[in-house]
Amino acid sequence: MNRRQLLTYAGAAGLFGVLAPRLRVARAAPAPANKRRLILVMARGGWDPTFALDPKTQSTMIDVPAGSRQLFGNLPVFTDASRPNVTAYFNAHGARTTIVRGISVASVSHIECVKRMATGTRSETNADMGAIVAHDNGNELPMPYLILGDTAFAGKYAVSAGRVGNTNQIIALLDPAQAYQTDGRAPVVTTDAEDALIAAYADATVERERAVRGANGYNKARLDDFREAIDRGKQLKSVRAGFGSRGRALTIPGQVQLALDALQQGISQCAMISTRFSWDSHEDITEQTGFHEDTFAALTGLMDGLVARPGLMTGSRMIEDTTVIVFSEMGRTPKRNAGGGKDHWPVTSAMVMGAGIRGGRAFGATTDKMEAAAVDFQTGAPSASGRVVTSTHFVAGVLKACGVDPSLHLGPTEVFGAFVA
Numbered sequence: 437m438n439r440r441q442l443l444t445y446a447g448a449a450g451l452f453g454v455l456a457p458r459l460r461v462a463r464a465a466p467a468p469a470n471k472r473r474l475i476l477v478m479a480r481g482g483w484d485p486t487f488a489l490d491p492k493t494q495s496t497m498i499d500v501p502a503g504s505r506q507l508f509g510n511l512p513v514f515t516d517a518s519r520p521n522v523t524a525y526f527n528a529h530g531a532r533t534t535i536v537r538g539i540s541v542a543s544v545s546h547i548e549c550v551k552r553m554a555t556g557t558r559s560e561t562n563a564d565m566g567a568i569v570a571h572d573n574g575n576e577l578p579m580p581y582l583i584l585g586d587t588a589f590a591g592k593y594a595v596s597a598g599r600v601g602n603t604n605q606i607i608a609l610l611d612p613a614q615a616y617q618t619d620g621r622a623p624v625v626t627t628d629a630e631d632a633l634i635a636a637y638a639d640a641t642v643e644r645e646r647a648v649r650g651a652n653g654y655n656k657a658r659l660d661d662f663r664e665a666i667d668r669g670k671q672l673k674s675v676r677a678g679f680g681s682r683g684r685a686l687t688i689p690g691q692v693q694l695a696l697d698a699l700q701q702g703i704s705q706c707a708m709i710s711t712r713f714s715w716d717s718h719e720d721i722t723e724q725t726g727f728h729e730d731t732f733a734a735l736t737g738l739m740d741g742l743v744a745r746p747g748l749m750t751g752s753r754m755i756e757d758t759t760v761i762v763f764s765e766m767g768r769t770p771k772r773n774a775g776g777g778k779d780h781w782p783v784t785s786a787m788v789m790g791a792g793i794r795g796g797r798a799f800g801a802t803t804d805k806m807e808a809a810a811v812d813f814q815t816g817a818p819s820a821s822g823r824v825v826t827s828t829h830f831v832a833g834v835l836k837a838c839g840v841d842p843s844l845h846l847g848p849t850e851v852f853g854a855f856v857a
Contacts, residue, residue: 470839479764481715485785498770544780549765556831563591574705585710595661762787792837816854
């Protein structure tokens, strides 16, 4: 065995990917009904909630796009002929969808707001919602947390998370025929006997390091992660044919299908999807019309897939055991700037759909100036004696909806649970 062989073998443990539809991997047993799967859809950059989620009236205090307030059952949404996919989505899935308004992130810095909305904390070392739910509800799966976008916080659960890369780079590790060539030599292909030797070498290395400096604490945890990652990598290499070719770009519709496949087949418990749009519209806020169109078209495909595909229990559908969160790290200012765009704003709205959710209504509120309004945490209605919903309260509610105890990950914090069924 040489160093190149070891790195090639162990490399599959460091970067995981989604598994193909042809793969069939079953759970040992169905998870309890409230131990739900989770799909996160991230609109990175800061969307303008007035385009759909938070209907407002044009005034001297706020600028809104073309459109009007439309009621889908008990759920008010801002729609317009220029955004037909928004209307189509709520016509099809409004009854399964909740909008949470007036979430305060208490910052206008992108990275700070991303951390707070994803993790419910102010630390980039803490795990996000997907990593937590994946670890607590499905850590026995080959790759519990599938990261298809470019933003995620795995925290101490990094061994349970994997990225495919923006152009499907995972295949370079899993398929020798498509491996990156750096020295002009043929790709490394090991035999079963060589694999066994490499595994034995890795085990011996772990035990040597454990005896020297990895018996306890952080070092022990990282050594355990390394050994576990090798085992997970083996499972992924066995299905490399289903990954297609290297260089494959993952648009949002493609991410949706890969996430559905991975969750349906018991490969992953959670997935993080990115819209791949830059929602940071400082110069022209009208560009968010197109972003909404493409995003809501993909969301319709996502929800259609969850409704159509078999769920964990016999006779059920994935929509009955999968929760979906669609969010952005911040909102946009009420008024346009001199260039026709809108700047950063520390209040946002999010969508929560599927299992464990009281769909067909909105909770939380904002004022006519797009400021977060105080609400009753039990009803979600505006209340003078209530409190503003923060990103921590919101994340705690999502964890509760997925069957995870928020206090184990966020400490003692109040849960905004009005949207939880």
